[in-house]
Amino acid sequence: MTHLDWGLQAKTVIVTGATGAIGRAVAQGFAEAGAKLALIDLDQTTCDTTALSLGLSHRGYAADLRRTAELPALIHRIESDLGLATTLVNVAGIILRTPDLFSVTEKDWDAQHDINLKALFFLTQAFAKRLADTGTPGSVINYSSQGAMSGGLSGSVVYNATKGAITTMTRGMARSWAPLNIRVNSIAPGLVDTPMLQTPGQTQSDRDAMIQSIPMKRLGLPEDHVGATVFLASDMARYMTGAMINVSGGFLMY
Numbered sequence: 001m002t003h004l005d006w007g008l009q010a011k012t013v014i015v016t017g018a019t020g021a022i023g024r025a026v027a028q029g030f031a032e033a034g035a036k037l038a039l040i041d042l043d044q045t046t047c048d049t050t051a052l053s054l055g056l057s058h059r060g061y062a063a064d065l066r067r068t069a070e071l072p073a074l075i076h077r078i079e080s081d082l083g084l085a086t087t088l089v090n091v092a093g094i095i096l097r098t099p100d101l102f103s104v105t106e107k108d109w110d111a112q113h114d115i116n117l118k119a120l121f122f123l124t125q126a127f128a129k130r131l132a133d134t135g136t137p138g139s140v141i142n143y144s145s146q147g148a149m150s151g152g153l154s155g156s157v158v159y160n161a162t163k164g165a166i167t168t169m170t171r172g173m174a175r176s177w178a179p180l181n182i183r184v185n186s187i188a189p190g191l192v193d194t195p196m197l198q199t200p201g202q203t204q205s206d207r208d209a210m211i212q213s214i215p216m217k218r219l220g221l222p223e224d225h226v227g228a229t230v231f232l233a234s235d236m237a238r239y240m241t242g243a244m245i246n247v248s249g250g251f252l253m254y
């Protein structure tokens, strides 16, 4: 046995939110580790272009993950195209900022919970069911946030409630499925320099203040998340489940 082996060669890995900033970077990392990627996001053309940019063995799947009734069929389609998927990386998510909590609407609440939490649960359920039915080990990596611990900045309270729930659910799934050898872990990014971090009217001094709040004195980049994500999916993390890895430049430490 070698110790430093990703063990991901020719394995099928599903990445959601795969044409977004972090999803795209993470997908590239898995491609470099030799995996076959199923890239899920909203737009077929962008999914296809992203898949092609990573190589010929990858495929794009347009899906609105909020349509939970369609998720088992999506998992089956990926399996017939690329083989049984053994890793699922749940990156897809949205943020709707409302600085005044008195202005939060039920519509905004549902929109964030539907994709960030409900879709993540039911896609993971469909994915893990195939592993359970076939007696195959696998792993899930859920994208949480430092906001799960901080409660959130700049009007992100509802978004961070979904991220807190993801952290909790990761632990529950990990405990439930450990006997099946399905590992479930999460990543908590900090302040990452993607469109999601931008708020209306944000100034350079707001940006500088964010940078000053990070011990490593720079915003995160999408590619900063690749190593931790690929590691959690890999055989090198074979005894890790229910864990959360902070990828935040030391933003919060807990």
Ligand SMILES: NC(=O)c1ccc[n+]([C@@H]2O[C@H](COP(=O)([O-])OP(=O)(O)OC[C@H]3O[C@@H](n4cnc5c(N)ncnc54)[C@H](O)[C@@H]3O)[C@@H](O)[C@H]2O)c1
Residues within 6 Å of the ligand: 016, 017, 018, 019, 020, 021, 022, 023, 040, 041, 042, 063, 064, 065, 066, 090, 091, 092, 093, 094, 115, 143, 144, 145, 146, 188, 189, 190, 191, 192, 193, 194, 195, 196, 197
């Ligand atoms: N950017 C940050 O500062 C930051 C910080 C902490 C956590 N995160 C988390 O990291 C993840 C990725 O963030 P990002 O900055 O790359 O965001 P992003 O907006 O670039 O990517 C998110 C992707 O999810 C997709 N998506 C949204 N709704 C969908 C749906 N219904 N069905 C399918 N796909 C859908 C979007 O099309 C998009 O491509 C998110 O879960 C986010 O909450 C980001």
